[in-house]
Amino acid sequence: MTPIHSFKSAAAEKRSHQSYFKIGLSVDCVIFGYADKELQVLVIKSDLKEFAGQWSLLGDLVRPEEDIDEASYRVLEERTGLKNVFLEQAQAFGECDRHPSGRVVTIAYYSLIDINNHKLQFNENELSWKPVRTLKKMAFDHRKILDTCLQRLREQIFEKPLLFNLLPGKFALRDLQELYESVLGEPLDRRNFRKKIAVKEWLRDTGELERSVVHRPGRLYSRNQPGKRQ
């Protein structure tokens, strides 16, 4: 047993524990979006021959000089151009055989962005949005990572106003409810949903109404920014 906390110096560490530094460390980002009334996730084609044709999450090795949180923000920004968005660590995945090319432990983060309000950086691989529902098999253990993050998201959406990040600036309550239903994977009662959201003061009534709907138009709301009193 070689307790890490008894290292005497970085130099001694490198000599005596060489083999311990053979483990690669990465971050993987589960980036959720919403389109076609379905929860989507941003994925790229894996170009590992073991996973030919399969989709994988956006990830990268952590650089020696960056915090792991920084690494996740970097991956998100490189791929979507977005900064300063909600990004939360979910869990580390560290089974020996999870990466066919070597030992790589990954730390999973998840994030939510408005698909129509950003530009993807399509500079390599095939980057695309896929419905979470239809992604049966993914490269590596990425389906498991996705499920873990989705589970975490489900636990959070009534605690924090996360899902507003997936919607355009103005939306009807029905849009919001459909989004919640997509994420939770189950229908919600319209009246109870409205009440539940109402008490949280997450919404601001824009005074506008829906247009071009074939029925009575609903009110349009926007996210109530913290600190702003309506």
Next chain:
Amino acid sequence: MTPIHSFKSAAAEKRSHQSYFKIGLSVDCVIFGYADKELQVLVIKSDLKEFAGQWSLLGDLVRPEEDIDEASYRVLEERTGLKNVFLEQAQAFGECDRHPSGRVVTIAYYSLIDINNHKLQFNENELSWKPVRTLKKMAFDHRKILDTCLQRLREQIFEKPLLFNLLPGKFALRDLQELYESVLGEPLDRRNFRKKIAVKEWLRDTGELERSVVHRPGRLYSRNQPGKRQ
């Protein structure tokens, strides 16, 4: 940008990404116990000169050939001799400067054990139980890790029967309540506590009573093993 998922082989990986393998990976275990009516945590004296005299959590580097979960079980077993106990991953901590001897990312786990029902392996350093309440400053970012795990524990104790791991085989309801109060850091109403626990069916009435108490003795309970019907 060098996406990890496009590695062609382990050999190529080693050549082209040498610098990415300079990050050390460890696990740290927050091992809770209960004694003197206080929540305790298992710590050792740090022998890093930067943290002379300070306490640190039990941790070790992850070995190249073991899963991270395995690593945490190994650390726990090496220090306490215990196997097959509850051990849950809490969070990864990966700030660049968290370890003075180099870049080490750590994954925190927490566990709960009965202090009086195991033998500590005192083969090195000063290994001891310390009240969580009195540990103001710890080595590394270990106080932060401890707080994170404690927070996670608080969220779990009414969901899962975790705290029974800290108690002897037989205990009175008052003992259990005092333990909950220690963990939560706040007093609980005796009658409401009893009701809340009762509906969960975590307890089995042993039929015995407390002894040597200077008042009316309470019933002694043991943990109701799953599957066992009383």
Next chain:
DNA sequence: CTGAAAATATGTACTTGATACACATTAGGA
């Protein structure tokens, strides 16, 4: 112009879980 269709908007009863709180009971010790 009118009525049908399809959605919005809202309120009420019920159930469940959490909280606040009071009184009778039992063993040990003086």
Next chain:
DNA sequence: TCCTAATGTGTATCAAGTACATATTTTCAG
């Protein structure tokens, strides 16, 4: 035998979640 210090239990209240029905508003078809 009484006092002490707990145990053991029940009830009223409040908050949150759930189930459910009716009136209203717009567009579209005729």
